[in-house]
Amino acid sequence: MAVSLEELLRATSRPDGYKDYSTLPSEFPSPLLIDAVDGVLLYQLAENTDIKKPGFVYLKDCFLRIQQAKRISKKSEEDAFTLQETEKLIVGYGLVVFQIEEFCMGENNFAAYMVDILQRFDDYTDYLPLLIQRAIQEESLMEFLNNFFVSLKRHLTSVKLFDMNDTSLYTNTLACFEIFLSYKQVASVFTQVEGFFAPFNTKPNQFEKTTLMGPIFTLSPLNPNVALRNYGDGLERTQAQLNVLHEALQAEHRVVLDRLFFIVDKIIRGSGESRSAMLSYFAQIINKNHLRRGDHANSNKLASNAFVTNIALLLIRFSQPFLDVSYKKIDKIDVNYFNNLNLLLDLSEETRMNSDFKEADAFYDNNKKSEDNKPNFISDCFFLTLTYLHYGIGGTILYDEKISPQVKRMRQEVERIRGVAQTNDMFARFTAMQLPSLEKTLQITQSLKQALQGFFCHKAIQDEVFEFVSGASTFLMRVIDPSHEFPFKPLSLPLIPDQVGVENVDNADYLREHAPIPFKYYPEFVIEGLINYLQFISKFVSAPLYSSPRLHSCVELSTTILRCPELVSNPHLKGKLVRFLSVGAMHMGENAPGFMMKIFENNELVRDNLLYALLDFYVIVEKTGSSSQFYDKFNSRYSISIILQEIYEIPEYRQQVLWQSEENADFFIRFVARMLNDLTFLLDEGLSNLAEVHNIQNELANRAKGLQSFREEDDQELQSKLVSAERQARSSCGLAEKSVALFNIFTEDIPRAFTTKEIVDRLASMLDYNLASLVGPKCRELKVKDPQKYSFDPKALLKSLTTVYINLSDQSEFISAVARDGRSFQKELFDRAVYILGNKTGLVSDEFCCKLMQFARDAQDQKIAEEEEDMEMEDAPEEFLDPLMFHIMTDPVILPASRVTIDRSTIKAHLLSDSTDPFNRVPLRLEDVVPDDELKARIQEYKRQKMANRFSK
Incomplete structure (x- = not known):
């Protein structure tokens, strides 16, 4: 006899308990024994073919009816016992049904059960915990x-999309994890669940698809589908409208992160084994995704930005x-962390701070810790986080910079094609066919860009990242400290x-030999990740570094690394440091x-070391070791010039500059020489390209009027050359502007540093040549349309150059150099x-004009x-003449x-x-050159005789 659970409930409750039931039998059945419940449930699950719902769902419905009966019954001891025992059986069979897929009749399988759980999760919030406890x-x-x-x-793999667009699905999925992991017994073994780890040969982009927790870690506004749905409707929004969208997604993302943290935290606290396994899982992912910071990385073959940034x-x-x-x-945090055996992180191809691979490997081999001395969670977590900062968030930053x-x-291409498509020729029709595809690509790409903007302007998240960056900076200072006592000392x-x-750049071996241990063997990315983030986030007005009290870290x-050239050998990394500091100086x-x-101004360590660090790096960045080193140096020096x-x-820094020029003259002269080299090149390059821009603009204008052409290139070639000349002119003039400003400042306060024999002739020649370019016969060639576009203000530049003449007008060496x-x-x-x-123009005062004219007369x-003296010396023996400058030597030396x-x-x-x-x-x-005293004496005698002959006349 088949008995429904409704009948069972009626049979095991007192008659007066039925008044709240919606349906009642016509006749009240006789009571059933409690042991009949087992048979009823077994029949319904394993034999009754009329049940239309999956067995697990049927049991859940039974459970809900039991709960309802509990709430409305008079709760006599007999009723309570009956309901309690019935509930135990329902829970027991629920566990069996989810263990033996073939247990139930009909189309019953775990997949069907999961569909109902995720669609009606609220119905399972009381049932699932009892199943877990029974298990x-x-x-x-x-x-x-x-x-x-x-x-x-x-x-989750079978559904079309699993992301933040489907709120019900993803919230219920997270709730499943939360309910299970709320039990410590579950959390302690969760990493042993099938599929938690990916196979060793898993592709970098497959972890989020194949691992157990992969899908939930992709819940982010950075998911392309989420970005497209929220930002990709094709509407042109104002920044205020975009901000509204950003804020909505930020709030939702914040909740998701809180829930993900709850889940991972439970696993971390579950047991020592689950904690280690969780970190190993994260390490496995990032070790396979180092190419996320590669210049030519294919993002489709790597872990997604959503996935790795969430983990980070x-x-x-x-x-x-x-x-x-x-x-x-x-x-x-263990400063000697990388000496541990079985590291989580793969450092096999990582560039080190100031050592090569062979030296680093030898150091670690000779200083490995024992198996018993394993790293603690804090150390593992910290260095894993540093790795994710570089390859995870850093990879997302690189993606943004590329997109x-x-x-x-x-x-631009869409606008061009739209314009072409409006014409009527055959080519226009063919071009128009490409437009929908290109517009769709633009829509997707632009939505990703806006999603990235929303992520990086999410203040709460970026505050947390910056707090880590600040703390990590302090820890790295602790590693650099020989006693490892910073910041307490x-x-x-x-x-x-x-x-x-x-x-220093020519003394690399000495610097490497004296670099501090273990810092010299650290992977370079522990610094680069911090700096890449700081540089990038400074573009956002909401960036935490603008207001954080921990910015000093x-x-x-940055100051320490620039001040101590033995710490980091990579000049490109130091270049990023000065660019970061220059943002803070502007x-x-x-x-x-x-x-x-x-x-x-106020931080003692910074105040005492920043100036020397900047001057020193200004010099040594001359050689970066790359094929583009000639141009690399200008960007770094531009940033240094801004800071200087x-x-x-600030009075303390001005005093330091004066001290360096007087007490460390050779060092300061090297700096001035580099400044002079750069300004000479940049002005020459900038003015030459402006002249080219002028000529091409005139040529194109003449052709448009139908006038005679004076150049062989066609219009397309000319346009290409114009773009190139404009780009180079803009770059060179912009960089030169800061160099000229430094010359104005330093020549006023320390003129003697610019009139040494090594400097003064080149300085005079550079100034005279550019003065001729600005006011001489060819100055009209510098007249271009919209000069501000090229950071070119000829009158301001003229004033700056003539100011240098004024500043040095009292120096006889400079007057002589200009005259020569x-x-x-x-x-x-x-x-x-x-x-x-x-x-x-009235840009300068009468006093300025008088000083400049007096200088010209003196020169x-x-x-x-x-010239008169040169005529007297023109018959000097060739051996008296300098082989490069062709003037009579005053202090001849022999090169070894x-x-x-x-x-x-x-x-x-x-040598400068x-x-x-x-x-x-x-x-x-x-110091290796050898004075030629004998030749020097002969030259002096020759000059003495010439002078005597002059006066005798």
């Missing part, structure tokens, strides 16, 4: 977990307790004595100083400059005097390798730019 009691937990979560994973943010939260501002637990120009190019810099008179680390408004200026110009307003410049010096050019600056008088005799001032000037013998390229140091 724990019966020691069948692993079997239940495997069947449940493997089925869950299969279901979770790890950052786990790192918060031991990187808080008190640093009470910072000593728990931004793509969006711009696609917009101050760090004294430099760590090794400065190599005075020697270019990042500035201290004015934020008309009267608002840069957001780092207070740190530059701002900090020079036979190529460009003409007094008439100064007359023209005075007319433009004084009479025509002209000196020129006449020196080539054995060439040259004037000391000439070889000193050469190139530390080799100019005649055979053999490395050369100034």
